[in-house]
Amino acid sequence: xxxxxxxxxxxxxxxxxxxxxxxxxxxxxxxxxxxxxxxxxxxxxxxxxxxxxxxxxxxxxxxxxxxxxxxxxxxxxxxxxxxxxxxxxxxxxxxxxxxxxxxxxxxxxxxxxxxxxxxxxxxxxxxxxxxxxxxxxxxxxxxxxxxxxxxxxxxxxxxxxxxxxxxxxxxxxxxxxxxxxxxxxxxxxxxxxxxxxxxxxxxxxxxxxxxxxxxxxxxxxxxxxxxxxxxxxxxxxxxxxxxxxxxxxxxxxxxxxxxxxxxxxxxxxxxxxxxxxxxxxxxxxxxxxxxxxxxxxxxxxxxxxxxxxxxxxxxxxxxxxxxxxxxxxxxxxxxxxxxxxxxxxxxxxxxxxxxxxxxxxxxxxxxxxxxxxxxxxxxxxxxxxxxxxxxxxxxxxxxxxxxxxxxxxxxxxxxxxxxxxxxxxxxxxxxxxxxxxxxxxxxxxxxxxxxxxxxxxxxxxxxxxxxxxxxxxxxxxxxxxxxxxxxxxxxx
Amino acid sequence: xxxxxxxxxxxxxxxxxxxxxxxxxxxxxxxxxxxxxxxxxxxxxxxxxxxxxxxxxxxxxxxxxxxxxxxxxxxxxxxxxxxxxxxxxxxxxxx
Numbered sequence: 001x002x003x004x005x006x007x008x009x010x011x012x013x014x015x016x017x018x019x020x021x022x023x024x025x026x027x028x029x030x031x032x033x034x035x036x037x038x039x040x041x042x043x044x045x046x047x048x049x050x051x052x053x054x055x056x057x058x059x060x061x062x063x064x065x066x067x068x069x070x071x072x073x074x075x076x077x078x079x080x081x082x083x084x085x086x087x088x089x090x091x092x093x094x095x096x097x098x099x100x101x102x103x104x105x106x107x108x109x110x111x112x113x114x115x116x117x118x119x120x121x122x123x124x125x126x127x128x129x130x131x132x133x134x135x136x137x138x139x140x141x142x143x144x145x146x147x148x149x150x151x152x153x154x155x156x157x158x159x160x161x162x163x164x165x166x167x168x169x170x171x172x173x174x175x176x177x178x179x180x181x182x183x184x185x186x187x188x189x190x191x192x193x194x195x196x197x198x199x200x201x202x203x204x205x206x207x208x209x210x211x212x213x214x215x216x217x218x219x220x221x222x223x224x225x226x227x228x229x230x231x232x233x234x235x236x237x238x239x240x241x242x243x244x245x246x247x248x249x250x251x252x253x254x255x256x257x258x259x260x261x262x263x264x265x266x267x268x269x270x271x272x273x274x275x276x277x278x279x280x281x282x283x284x285x286x287x288x289x290x291x292x293x294x295x296x297x298x299x300x301x302x303x304x305x306x307x308x309x310x311x312x313x314x315x316x317x318x319x320x321x322x323x324x325x326x327x328x329x330x331x332x333x334x335x336x337x338x339x340x341x342x343x344x345x346x347x348x349x350x351x352x353x354x355x356x357x358x359x360x361x362x363x364x365x366x367x368x369x370x371x372x373x374x375x376x377x378x379x380x381x382x383x384x385x386x387x388x389x390x391x392x393x394x395x396x397x398x399x400x401x402x403x404x405x406x407x408x409x410x411x412x413x414x415x416x417x418x419x420x421x422x423x424x425x426x427x428x429x430x431x432x433x434x435x436x437x438x439x440x441x442x443x444x445x446x447x448x449x450x451x452x453x454x455x456x457x458x459x460x461x462x463x464x465x466x467x468x469x470x471x472x473x474x475x476x477x478x479x480x481x482x483x484x485x486x487x488x489x490x491x492x
Numbered sequence: 493x494x495x496x497x498x499x500x501x502x503x504x505x506x507x508x509x510x511x512x513x514x515x516x517x518x519x520x521x522x523x524x525x526x527x528x529x530x531x532x533x534x535x536x537x538x539x540x541x542x543x544x545x546x547x548x549x550x551x552x553x554x555x556x557x558x559x560x561x562x563x564x565x566x567x568x569x570x571x572x573x574x575x576x577x578x579x580x581x582x583x584x585x586x587x
Contacts, residue, residue, distance in 0.1 A: 101567040199547040213547070239555075245548055311530040322507060329508070331580050336573035342583050343508070351510035359509055363519070364526060366507040367495070377530070382543035384536050389544055421522070422529055438547025463548060 004029035005169040009073050009226040012172060016062065016072050023062070023072025027055035027116050030074040034118055034170040039490040040141045042155075042164040044079045045087050046119035054116040061114060069233045071114030076171035078162050079120035080127055081107050081217070082206040086117075090208040091125045091135035094353025096334035104206025105238045106175060106217045113233040118171050122161030125355045126325065127182055127210045130427040132160025133414065134357045142190055142411050143168040143486040147452035150489070153411040156186030156427075162220050163190040167486065173221035173230050177207060179214045180313050181407075181431025184443040187220055188406035188456030191445045191484065193477070194220045195227040198464045199438035200245035202231075203238035211320035212243075214313075214435050224444060224473040228252035231466065247464060255467035256474040261295035263472065266399035270306035271430060273408070280405050280455065283447050287403055287457045290479035296472075299399050303391040308384050309433040310425060315368050315381035316436070321358075322365030328353060360421065389437040392460075401472045402460040404430050406443040410453035430458060440466045442473045445482040454484065495520050495527065 004026050007015065015021055031048045051074060058072040082088050082100035089095045107117075124134040131154035132140040140160040142153040144167070155164040159176030163186035166174050176183035178196035187194025195218045202217040209215060219230035232252050238244040267288060272281070288298055330336035330349030337352050339345035354362065368377035395402065408429055417423045434441045440463070443456040457476060461469035495503075497516045500523065504511040511519060565578035574581040 098571050101564075101570060200550075213545075239553075242552055243546070243548075243550075245550065305536065308533055308536055311533050314526065315530060315533075326508075331572060331582055332569075333571050334573065339583070342585050344510075345583055346508040347505075347510040350508055354509065360519075360522065360526075362507050362509060363500070363503050363523060367499075367503045367523070367527075370503065370506060379543055380533050380538065382545065383538035383541040384533050386541050386544035387536060387538065389547075421526060436544075 005033045007172070008223045009070070009172050009221060009229055010223065012073060023055040023058040023116065024052065026072060027051050027074045030118055030171060033168070034165070036491045037165070037168045037170045040143060040164045040168055041138050042122055042140055042161040042168065042170060043076065043119040044089055044091065044122050044137045044161070047086060047117055051116050051118050058114050058116060068113035069229060070110060072116060073114070073172050074116045074118050075110065076118055076121040076162055076165040076174040077107055078123055078159055078175050078177060080123060080177055080208045081175060082208070083107055083117070083120065086120065088120065088208070089137065090127070091123045091137055092353065092355070092358070093136045094328045094333065094335050094350070098334045102206060105203035105240060106207065106234045109234055109236060115233070121159070121165055121174055124158035124160065125358050126208065126321070127158040127177055127179055128321070128357050128361055129157040130181070130185060130424050131417070132157040134355055136355060139414060140164050143490065144190060144411060144453055145486070145489065149451070151413055153413055154189070156189035156407070156411065158182040159186050159194070159220060163187060163192060163194070166190070166192050166220050166222060168488070168490065173219060173226055175217060175234070176220045177215055177217050178435065179210050179317060180435045181428040183218045183220060184431050184441055184456070184458060185407050185427060187443040188445070188454070189411040191454030191482065192220060192222050193224050193227050193442065193444055194218065195231060195442045196435070196440060197231060197235060197466055198440045200243050201235045201464065201466070203236070203241040203244050205238055205240040209324040211317040212324060213320060214317060224442070224470060224477045225253060225256060227442070228256060228470045245464070250467055252466060252470050255470045257471055258474060258478070260291070260472050260475045263296045263401065264299050264399040265291045265296045265472070266299050266301035266395055266402040268301050268303045268306065268395070268402060268404060270303050271404045273429065277409065279449050280408060283455050283457065284405050287446055287476065290476060291403060294475050294479065301395045301399060301402070303395060303433065305384065305388045305391050306433055309388055309436055310429060312381040312384040312388065313432045313436060314364070314425060315377050316385065318361040318365030319368045319378050320365070322362045322369060325358070325362060357421070385436045388433055392437045392439060396462050401468055404458045404460070406430060406456035406458040410449040410451065410455055434460045439463060440469050442469050444473050444476050444480065446476065446480040447482070448484060454482070495523050
């Protein structure tokens, strides 16, 4: 039998339907691959025994004619999703030993459709980071390396473990969460597809909260079609999330018609930032040419407040995080560090339990919300955010989708960004504006850098118009014909 | 606006994160670097702009005021580092 890990989800679904192999065989192949990928540190917790049980149950359901949309498909779950009876860490020391007694809505939806969990994927601590260097459980390594260079590279972040697991063929797909680019940027760095749906499309219930007005779960996989299949299973109204939107979930796969003739694709001039590398700008131009060749009309647009998105984000996200992370107090979860009184216990627990980047953001957020500064920072940032959202609204009067690079560079090495947090924040320059506006976006692998590393292009759509994003994304993917894969050096 | 050592100490206390005295100065420098970069938001004219509070145009849903969940205190406290009989246990608060 050929290597079962090299298929897409769509191919595996067909193979399972045809009886070419069983869910047990498919899962076993992925457990072997996951075990072999240990040097990548993509998983915090592996759950092979549960995976075999789930695959066995899946085969039984299929035999009875009760196959779901993801029946028997082995997935990695970002360790930000609460999973009943399975350690859930958010990659933080402060959640030591936390074993939820409930299941997140998104993962429940996946299991209802027959998916199989391989394990919990590593991430930046509380999803705060763009390189997966802030995890308490250690760095995740990108399966890709520069040509002729054996140094390890970052997988991007915060969904770095999810990205690394999918790119290394250890999982067929993975859940991610995107607050400012945490699905799209690691997808770009690892040569896979990552889709952030419209805010409200997927329930946030049972997902460890970072910045509640921005957080949105989404799929990561090796083809646009696979992300469409996954999103359809993940999405849907949930009364337990007050910002979940009560709209029907379309058949996203059917939206991929392969035809974008007459669609208008916007190219925002403000994304041509100073110092953009030649390889990123030529990749972008290549993408524009592909869209034209497919019959789309290219429209130059302006999103005038683009440069203010990052500074607005770095007020809003830390402010919301400072409120959300107040719950980690040494009383209700995991870690407790005793102190001389209750206050000292809180402060000591949080000092030991949170890493440097999380502390930095909690302090910024606390300051931005503190008496006397709320108007100057948080309120101002929310007003700037309104202007950014208005920019997109105006643009979408004239275009159907927007094409940009996903990230300003290919994957970089560990520690290469130095210890300046601002240099790291700039990674999200192209992804944060759509996060602030709540728009759907996808990163599609589109080419290789001069060093042989994958680069992604990003497509953004109108609110709740994921269908157009998938439709254009499918055409972009076909034109790019990206088939490169990393050499599997980690197997030793 | 620039943060001094005393303000960092105050904010750290509000955030209930213990920061060692020797770390206050470097932390102030780090936070000022970020806040200095954020100052550019001041360039944006936001007169008569309503702050954005919701991505989709939606109003919060109403529901009947009735108990729909609960009755499993042991599950709720199970992950607490110290708990007894369905209660979280904490250091003595009132003398």
